[in-house]
Amino acid sequence: MKIGLIAMSGIRVRTPELAELGVTLPQFVNRGKVIASLPSLGLLTVAALTPDDVEVVYREIQDVNPEDELELFDLVGISSFSAQIDEAYGLADRYRAAGAPVVLGGLHVSLMPDEALQHADAVVLNGAEGAWPSLVQDFRRGEMQPRYEGLRSAVFKPPSYVHPRFDLLRGRPYNRVTVQTSRGCPLNCEFCAASLRITSAFQQKPIEFVIEEIKAAVSVTDQPFLELADDNTFINKKWGREFLRAITPLGVNWFTETDISVADDDELLDLLAESGCRQILIGLESPSGSDLGQVDPGNWKQSRSDRYLEAIEKIQSRGVSVNGCFILGLDGHTPDIFEEVKAFVERSGLLEVQLTVMTPFPGTPLYHRLHSEGRLLQERYWDRCTLFDVNYKPTGMSVEELETGLRWLFAQTYNEEQFNKRKRNYIEIVKARL
Amino acid sequence: MNTTTIEQELRQALTEACQKELGPIVLEDDLVHELELDSMASLRLLAVVEKRFDIRFPDHLLGEYRTLQKLVDFISTAQEEAL
Numbered sequence: 001m002k003i004g005l006i007a008m009s010g011i012r013v014r015t016p017e018l019a020e021l022g023v024t025l026p027q028f029v030n031r032g033k034v035i036a037s038l039p040s041l042g043l044l045t046v047a048a049l050t051p052d053d054v055e056v057v058y059r060e061i062q063d064v065n066p067e068d069e070l071e072l073f074d075l076v077g078i079s080s081f082s083a084q085i086d087e088a089y090g091l092a093d094r095y096r097a098a099g100a101p102v103v104l105g106g107l108h109v110s111l112m113p114d115e116a117l118q119h120a121d122a123v124v125l126n127g128a129e130g131a132w133p134s135l136v137q138d139f140r141r142g143e144m145q146p147r148y149e150g151l152r153s154a155v156f157k158p159p160s161y162v163h164p165r166f167d168l169l170r171g172r173p174y175n176r177v178t179v180q181t182s183r184g185c186p187l188n189c190e191f192c193a194a195s196l197r198i199t200s201a202f203q204q205k206p207i208e209f210v211i212e213e214i215k216a217a218v219s220v221t222d223q224p225f226l227e228l229a230d231d232n233t234f235i236n237k238k239w240g241r242e243f244l245r246a247i248t249p250l251g252v253n254w255f256t257e258t259d260i261s262v263a264d265d266d267e268l269l270d271l272l273a274e275s276g277c278r279q280i281l282i283g284l285e286s287p288s289g290s291d292l293g294q295v296d297p298g299n300w301k302q303s304r305s306d307r308y309l310e311a312i313e314k315i316q317s318r319g320v321s322v323n324g325c326f327i328l329g330l331d332g333h334t335p336d337i338f339e340e341v342k343a344f345v346e347r348s349g350l351l352e353v354q355l356t357v358m359t360p361f362p363g364t365p366l367y368h369r370l371h372s373e374g375r376l377l378q379e380r381y382w383d384r385c386t387l388f389d390v391n392y393k394p395t396g397m398s399v400e401e402l403e404t405g406l407r408w409l410f411a412q413t414y415n416e417e418q419f420n421k422r423k424r425n426y427i428e429i430v431k432a433r434l
Numbered sequence: 435m436n437t438t439t440i441e442q443e444l445r446q447a448l449t450e451a452c453q454k455e456l457g458p459i460v461l462e463d464d465l466v467h468e469l470e471l472d473s474m475a476s477l478r479l480l481a482v483v484e485k486r487f488d489i490r491f492p493d494h495l496l497g498e499y500r501t502l503q504k505l506v507d508f509i510s511t512a513q514e515e516a517l
Binding site for chain 1: 474
């Protein structure tokens with residue numbers, strides 16, 4: 001028996017003016033390339049959950065030429081995100097027409113299972129842990145069911161927990177490999193469409209598992225750069241300090257996502273700097289606390305916003321750069337927000353900046369709220385869930401003002417001159433520490 | 435400092451900064467490609483060179499100094515101008 005696992009990921013823009021602008025903006029293009037080149041950790045986990053006597057083939061969508069005949073498998077597993085889900089459905093339809101049963105999974109499928117089932121013989125909801133072994137067993141007996149629900153808790157406890165099959169990446173030209181240390185995030189931001197939607201509570205992997213995975217992941221590339229596929233790595237500071245002590249001897253350079261509270265803990269910051277961490281991505285969302293009232297139920301980000309600048313300086317002074325993320329078009333944002341973000345970015349010394357538009361991913365609380373308020377521009381817009389295309393009516397400006405402002409801010413922020421200024425700032429920080 | 439000495443010091447500085455031997459890298463090789471440096475590692479490498487040789491690369495040309503030859507030439511010129 002041979003199972004083909006096909007990963008679909010990447011970054012894209014639908015609005016033509018933004019797409020045109022995107023190809024000329026160096027930092028935007030750089031991050032896009034990074035995201036597009038990340039392997040699918042979910043499918044490597046599926047592979048690890050597959051019985052040893054089954055042959056597993058890992059493919060990425062770039063490997064599948066639409067002009068060529070389909071590579072034949074007994075069963076096909078496809079994982080994708082909202083923005084590419086229609087392409088995933090198209091590929092699933094082709095495979096099914098060719099006689100190969102298809103299983104769909106991933107975050108979008110978990111939130112929209114009925115839609116996905118129109119293009120699949122079965123769907124896997126939540127993660128593959130607790131679901132995939134049963135699915136394979138049923139398939140072998142000719143009794144595959146349409147829905148399999150993976151675990152929403154205790155995901156990192158054996159026997160449900162397995163090491164992802166990083167060996168399947170050997171020989172591929174990855175410049176980054178990914179390892180997950182946790183699922184979920186207690187902040188529970190309204191817009192978030194990440195792993196918190198498929199977990200019942202924040203879950204953290206035991207450090208010994210994480211370290212074993214990192215060793216396996218970095219062994220498949222010559223010059224590994226590690227990206228932790230977490231929503232928020234340093235929620236638990238005690239766990240964080242222990243993890244940093246454990247990763248330091250590995251000599252790996254790495255990146256992760258967390259929140260601004262990482263700056264509260266000096267010991268953790270010092271360990272972070274020594275550990276090989278090169279950059280942390282932090283969702284700042286908006287420079288002004290008055291715009292952050294509805295972002296998370298506990299108003300945590302709002303309570304922290306007045307210390308953003310101080311925290312960024314504290315982190316970057318250790319030589320760890322911050323990639324600051326902003327969401328444009330939050331309720332309460334007016335056309336003034338674009339100038340405000342530009343000024344904040346310049347003042348902050350952030351090495352990298354991620355600018356996105358508020359995006360109601362299907363199934364999220366934001367989606368349900370905007371739907372109930374009649375503010376969604378289309379009923380079905382999944383291919384526009386790119387983080388760069390506007391899909392709703394903002395409250396403080398028109399759709400056109402948001403689109404125009406976003407393009408202006410892109411041009412102001414991602415141009416060569418500003419990029420060089422941010423690079424110079426980082427060089428000076430590093431020099432001060434030598 | 436002559437260019438041979440600059441090159442030797444540069445190789446030593448880069449070896450320390452990258453924590454690996456430069457090996458057979460020649461003057462014209464692209465360091466970012468040969469050492470497989472990510473964007474932040476490239477900046478850290480420039481920071482090390484600036485500090486070691488007490489120089490400052492022009493901000494608008496930070497992406498240009500990617501070979502030993504270009505680094506040696508810049509350092510050599512900067513040192514001559516400083517005299």
